[in-house]
Amino acid sequence: MSLNSALLCLAMNIYHESRGEPHSGQVAVAMVTMNRANWDNAKVCEVVYKRRQFSWTQKSRKLPQEPLAWNRAQRIANEVLGGEVEDITDGATHFHAHGVKPVWRLNILKTVRIGEHIFYREVRPPAF
Numbered sequence: 001m002s003l004n005s006a007l008l009c010l011a012m013n014i015y016h017e018s019r020g021e022p023h024s025g026q027v028a029v030a031m032v033t034m035n036r037a038n039w040d041n042a043k044v045c046e047v048v049y050k051r052r053q054f055s056w057t058q059k060s061r062k063l064p065q066e067p068l069a070w071n072r073a074q075r076i077a078n079e080v081l082g083g084e085v086e087d088i089t090d091g092a093t094h095f096h097a098h099g100v101k102p103v104w105r106l107n108i109l110k111t112v113r114i115g116e117h118i119f120y121r122e123v124r125p126p127a128f
Helices: 003-018 023-036 041-049 055-059 067-081 103-107
Strands: 094-097 109-114 117-121
Touching: 003 023, 003 041, 003 055, 003 067, 023 041, 023 067, 023 094, 023 109, 023 117, 094 103
Parallel strands: none
Antiparallel strands: 094 117, 109 117
8 A cells, every 4th residue: 555545545534524623623533543554554545444434434435525625634644644743632543523422432531522523542451
């Protein structure tokens, strides 16, 4: 998997999941994607298009229709893949929109709310 493929898949995920969010909210969605991929660029597309992971891949796979939002998503994806941005989610691997209450949220740790999304990660075992 090339860096260009990872960039495209990550940008599509940012665009479809969070284009209406502030910059930090879009970065956070990118971080969830990268955390799920274990920061392996070769796994980004697999993570994005894995069945039932991101709502937009279930509904449609439309090409971006808003040029400014698409350009912003690509820029953020490039920054994240280039290691220019910190993980502001504390290792989150899940998120949902505020106001939605998925049952899975009860079994993982809430890390942060950014914009209209709430972010979560697996509970880490204690270090000895």
